[in-house]
Amino acid sequence: MSTKISRKDFLKGAAATAAGITMMGMPGCAPTVAGNKSGSTESSAEKPAEAAADTVITPVGTYDCDVCVVGCGVSGLAACVSAAEQKLSVIALEKSGSTGGGGRGTEGVFAVGSQMQKDMNITVEPSEVLSREMGYHHNRVDGLRWMDLIKASGDNVAWLKDHGVKFTGVVDDYHGGDYKTFHWFGENRAAHDYAPPMTAAAEELGVKILVNTPAQKLIVKEGKIVGVYAQKVNGDYIQVNAKAVIFGTGGFANNNEYLARGHFADVKNVVRFLSGFNGDALRMVKEVGGTDRLDRFSGLFQLTVSGAPGGEYGTFGSGNGLVVGSHSADNIWVNEKGERICAENSGDENWMALMIPTLAHQKTYSIFDRAAFEQNVKNIAFPAKTAEEDIAQMEERFSSNPFGDAFTDNTIDGLVKKVCAAIPEIKEETLLNTINHYNEICQNGEDSDYGKPAKYLHELKNPPYYFIYIPQAVMVTFGGIHVNRKFECVDANEQAIPGLYAVGVDSAELWPNIYTINVPGGTNANNVNSGRYAAINAAEYIGSAKTGAIKTDGDTSPSVIVNSWKNPKDLKDGTYQATSRGMFGNITVNVTISGGKIAEITQTNELETSYIGVEAMQDVLIPAVINVDTVAGATATSNGFRTAVESCLAEAAK
Numbered sequence: 001m002s003t004k005i006s007r008k009d010f011l012k013g014a015a016a017t018a019a020g021i022t023m024m025g026m027p028g029c030a031p032t033v034a035g036n037k038s039g040s041t042e043s044s045a046e047k048p049a050e051a052a053a054d055t056v057i058t059p060v061g062t063y064d065c066d067v068c069v070v071g072c073g074v075s076g077l078a079a080c081v082s083a084a085e086q087k088l089s090v091i092a093l094e095k096s097g098s099t100g101g102g103g104r105g106t107e108g109v110f111a112v113g114s115q116m117q118k119d120m121n122i123t124v125e126p127s128e129v130l131s132r133e134m135g136y137h138h139n140r141v142d143g144l145r146w147m148d149l150i151k152a153s154g155d156n157v158a159w160l161k162d163h164g165v166k167f168t169g170v171v172d173d174y175h176g177g178d179y180k181t182f183h184w185f186g187e188n189r190a191a192h193d194y195a196p197p198m199t200a201a202a203e204e205l206g207v208k209i210l211v212n213t214p215a216q217k218l219i220v221k222e223g224k225i226v227g228v229y230a231q232k233v234n235g236d237y238i239q240v241n242a243k244a245v246i247f248g249t250g251g252f253a254n255n256n257e258y259l260a261r262g263h264f265a266d267v268k269n270v271v272r273f274l275s276g277f278n279g280d281a282l283r284m285v286k287e288v289g290g291t292d293r294l295d296r297f298s299g300l301f302q303l304t305v306s307g308a309p310g311g312e313y314g315t316f317g318s319g320n321g322l323v324v325g326s327h328s329a330d331n332i333w334v335n336e337k338g339e340r341i342c343a344e345n346s347g348d349e350n351w352m353a354l355m356i357p358t359l360a361h362q363k364t365y366s367i368f369d370r371a372a373f374e375q376n377v378k379n380i381a382f383p384a385k386t387a388e389e390d391i392a393q394m395e396e397r398f399s400s401n402p403f404g405d406a407f408t409d410n411t412i413d414g415l416v417k418k419v420c421a422a423i424p425e426i427k428e429e430t431l432l433n434t435i436n437h438y439n440e441i442c443q444n445g446e447d448s449d450y451g452k453p454a455k456y457l458h459e460l461k462n463p464p465y466y467f468i469y470i471p472q473a474v475m476v477t478f479g480g481i482h483v484n485r486k487f488e489c490v491d492a493n494e495q496a497i498p499g500l501y502a503v504g505v506d507s508a509e510l511w512p513n514i515y516t517i518n519v520p521g522g523t524n525a526n527n528v529n530s531g532r533y534a535a536i537n538a539a540e541y542i543g544s545a546k547t548g549a550i551k552t553d554g555d556t557s558p559s560v561i562v563n564s565w566k567n568p569k570d571l572k573d574g575t576y577q578a579t580s581r582g583m584f585g586n587i588t589v590n591v592t593i594s595g596g597k598i599a600e601i602t603q604t605n606e607l608e609t610s611y612i613g614v615e616a617m618q619d620v621l622i623p624a625v626i627n628v629d630t631v632a633g634a635t636a637t638s639n640g641f642r643t644a645v646e647s648c649l650a651e652a653a654k
Helices: 007-012 074-085 101-105 116-118 126-136 143-162 189-193 197-202 256-261 279-288 321-328 356-358 371-379 386-398 412-424 428-444 522-547 610-627 639-652
Strands: 031-033 061-064 067-070 090-093 109-110 183-184 209-210 215-221 224-231 238-242 242-247 298-303 333-334 367-368 406-409 465-468 472-478 488-490 496-502 549-554 559-563 574-581 587-592 597-605 630-632
Touching: 007 224, 067 074, 067 224, 067 522, 074 090, 074 101, 074 197, 074 242, 074 522, 101 189, 109 522, 116 143, 116 333, 126 143, 126 559, 143 522, 183 215, 183 597, 189 197, 189 256, 189 610, 197 209, 215 238, 215 279, 242 279, 242 522, 242 610, 256 472, 279 496, 321 367, 321 371, 321 386, 333 428, 367 371, 371 386, 386 406, 386 465, 406 412, 412 428, 412 465, 574 639, 587 639, 597 639
Parallel strands: 061 238, 067 090, 067 242, 090 209, 224 496, 242 496
Antiparallel strands: 031 559, 061 549, 109 183, 215 224, 224 238, 298 472, 333 367, 367 465, 406 465, 488 496, 559 630, 574 587, 587 597
16 A cells, blocks of 8 residues: 655655755664665665676565556656556656656656647747757657657646646746746746645545665566566565556766767766766667667756755756856867867857867867956846856866866966976967967957857956866756657667557657757746657557556565654753755754754755655754654655764764
């Protein structure tokens, strides 16, 4: 029997996402597994062991169902609900502690022809969308897939509403009113308005969700997919026998091998903002003969600086002066040899295209002067700090140089010498010639090399001068697993692998190499559509063989992690403060001890999101720490918050 997930339960299980907080264990507070008689303090759910293709697995328990959905994010939940509506029995495997996945921070869904649009007399011609998308990609896009999505999109919104998903409207003045295809969730986004109601809908329809249970290996019989092995939190394996498997695992942003296949350079230094998206599905699909489209994958890409604070409008978006000023179109971008590589305004029309020129090089560095930086931070669209604060942050970054990749000097010759002494691959003559030639271009008012518009030609003449490494960054990947129009995984000959489907960003082949941002909410529209229709296609594939019933035998392994937190004894009264890193920035915690016990905990932060990170700390974590000795659910706790609290308690116990 499945367990209902309330709003507060959902927060308790919130994993690290674009809209969330970092969920890790607290040092010194060993996690134990509920029901694990061995007393092991290790949790395989946080970093599960990968089952190799030739691994012999002995499961401790089995499940029998019609469909196994792997991943319970936006697309996975859509697949769960849709499959259950087809009277299929569904087991869902989720490797984190709750549903919602990386889509919790999404703001809404693209659609054409919805009732909401009709009620507002909004008309959008499908050809308008198709021609723009296909034209942007020089017709490399599969127009049929876009047509499928557009035709179904209006009804998909109605379907979501029928299952309790909340929308607040279509056009939004804050974004300039150009969002007539975007169906907005509420202020707290998918974290409240999609994940909880779709989870409830799935469970009401009989879907059994196993959290902290990552899939590890597909089961093949006579060329057909007949199930999957998964691993519980104590390391035990279970076998899920299914007539079809639907993958919706959220991409591979944390997988260096796959990023490199997609032409990312210097993958060890790529900055990521979500954890756990390791390309598990792609690995398993390839093990059974599926093929990939890694040469065409896209995603949420950006240039950043090492150690920069993130936040929704920090590194991803235009909100942090250090980041924006460092990769500005006014600057000079050079490669690992000190050669200028492109017109630096590559992201003018689409900031997802900003990083594309850097993919042809091993490393990219930016050179600018103080005047250019000051002007750029004054033009930031979503200011997280004042211009003065941004400038102070920049000065501190170059002064402390914690990563050994930032150099400054009051003369160009001095800057070149410092850079080349630290980075021998760059020769003084090359770098100096690059800067001098660029200054000549600026003086002439015409970029004779790359044709950058004159408004961006900013001569380096206002010291101090700066040189910094601008690494690539990725939040989410789109595509990778090659599927057909039914979302069936296919082999190298375009033949479907019977019983195997991939949905959501795992198989999003709508944006080859560059995410256009022309269609607001397009990713979520594809997530919902692919999940919904993969399940419908799976029902057709299964046909009369469906049983509509779940059977289980022998699985006594836990799916819940319990963290035992024993407060130190003899705490001294007083108020103690500590700071630790959260998902996007620092979290500062104040712990007040009164009568030897915790009386109050408060937290401050600049960058954690209100609808997941702050809410989880205020509504769940702080009350739990104050009122009980044991905090249940490892995925419910922010590493930064818990570490800071522990530091305060350690100080109080001295």
